[in-house]
């Protein structure tokens with residue numbers, strides 16, 4: 001299939017144009033270890049490829065280098081028939097610099113090249129009119145005035161694209177070749193001649209920023225927006241998560257009722273639906289999170305949030321953009337690690353991704369709830385304002401964040417000076433714009449699909465292994481299973497935490513996903529439905545003589561340890577290296593073990 | 605002086621970039637509009653030496669101290 005390449009500077013409306021031209025059937029190609037994403041979709045009988053937005057053909061980071069090399073390869077390829085340069089008509093000069101560089105490359109390779117002068121609706125709102133014919137002549141390539149949002153000029157544009165793609169010679173570049181220096185100069189000249197007056201465009205944006213970046217109102221607005229984000233991943237996602245759980249339950253029942261009772265039924269019910277199903281429950285949360293972050297990004301607020309958080313986080317070797325991954329990590333580490341893609345500096349991105357798993361994700365909640373119910377009395381102080389159990393919850397969350405910051409700082413120092421020569425922080429504050437639902441919807445759907453594709457295989461393997469170990473040889477009796485034997489065998493390992501083999505088994509199984517801790521302990525204490533009957537299990541454990549010191553040690557262990565294979569798989573995918581993913585796994589395992597045994601020793 | 609020294613709501617004209625900057629970075633800055641003769645407008649300073657917000661032609665940028673100190677300017681009224 002012949003290919004059409006779409007390029008443009010960041011925030012130029014390129015994604016929306018891509019979505020309008022292609023529709024739902026998109027593919028996203030990722031490059032391991034970097035944030036480069038090439039989206040492709042069908043446009044008519046062609047494949048349209050959306051390249052990452054960048055300011056120039058000169059790279060200043062590894063990510064950009066990969067993106068630019070891919071672009072250069074695409075421009076050389078005989079399969080490429082046409083190049084579309086997307087311009088933000090409200091920022092002609094900045095968009096032209098990159099577009100002109102690409103145009104001259106297109107000329108070198110004898111490819112057709114057209115310019116899409118996007119955001120025409122905004123231009124019209126300012127009462128400005130573009131001399132498209134004049135600009136087209138000066139550029140030596142066809143120019144189309146369009147709005148990807150209101151669809152002005154879109155039907156002519158897509159008609160023209162089809163005919164140019166069919167006969168690219170019609171769009172062959174007709175201007176002198178320019179070197180680097182002159183792309184900047186030509187852009188300035190053309191912008192002066194054809195562009196709009198800048199102050200006018202930026203006035204509204206600056207007025208909004210005056211409030212949103214203000215030290216008082218800005219901080220309040222920031223807190224409110226982040227609170228909203230945090231709430232949404234818990235409260236809005238929970239009915240959806242319940243829905244998924246219900247569906248999986250119903251499906252499990254439907255399927256298992258067709259299988260005769262016995263080992264096969266148990267396998268399908270517990271390993272497949274129980275193990276893999278439990279992880280599908282997180283898909284809605286990931287999608288809600290992607291939607292809200294996408295909303296913040298497309299509206300232009302994300303850049304402001306990064307600016308606000310930059311200074312405090314940079315003290316710990318992080319970037320302003322690390323804030324969103326950290327916040328999201330309280331729901332689930334997987335989307336949070338994926339959200340780290342927006343961090344410009346590869347080094348800070350790596351540090352962020354490696355420390356996100358320390359945030360107290362929602363899978364830790366049931367474990368915290370159980371242990372707190374066991375050894376923290378339900379009393380209130382200060383006239384009922386401070387509940388002791390609530391205060392401990394807070395300390396656990398805070399402990400996770402604090403550990404993450406300390407580890408970040410240590411990683412920052414440890415990674416050493418060789419890498420310090422890193423991307424400096426310069427960020428364009430884009431215009432505030434009302435987001436369009438289309439790119440958001442596709443991004444949201446893609447995030448769910450991507451998560452499943454990435455994590456499902458490893459989750460499946462681990463669930464099967466854990467199931468087999470827990471099922472045999474006693475045919476379903478956990479007490480007599482291999483898992484219990486292993487637990488008894490490794491009991492000495494967990495002795496420094498002051499817990500017996502049952503907790504060892506629960507901790508081992510937690511590496512599949514932490515929330516199964518409660519269920520497994522329930523089984524070992526012979527409590528049916530421990531997830532619902534938390535108090536029953538808690539009093540059993542209390543009666544068993546569980547000490548405060550062990551409780552604190554176990555909590556500390558769960559705060560720090562990375563017990564989630566899906567997170568490890570995601571880290572592997574995003575960093576591209578086993579060294580980082582399994583390294584973090586081992587590191588936090590050891591750290592958790594050390595901290596909790598010290599706590600136990602001190603307290604008992 | 606550099607753009608890091610600009611007070612809020614003041615303007616200055618870019619004279620040059622620090623010459624020891626890596627080529628790809630100084631080229632990128634030029635492509636982002638940091639060119640001799642351009643006017644920089646300081647929109648906002650953030651507390652504790654946080655990033656600075658400037659307007660440069662058609663763009664508003666937020667720029668960190670380390671980098672802001674590489675862009676030399678001369679003040680204008």
Ligand SMILES: Nc1nc2c(ncn2[C@@H]2O[C@H](COP(=O)(O)OP(=O)(O)O)[C@@H](O)[C@H]2O)c(=O)[nH]1
Nearest residue numbers: 011012013014015016119147148149298435436
């Ligand atoms: N008013 C208007 N807004 C647009 C237009 N095209 C895109 N946008 C909005 O501009 C923002 C940035 O667009 P996006 O496609 O994400 O830009 P990209 O970074 O170049 O991919 C989004 O909120 C879009 O909805 C347009 O033609 N008119």
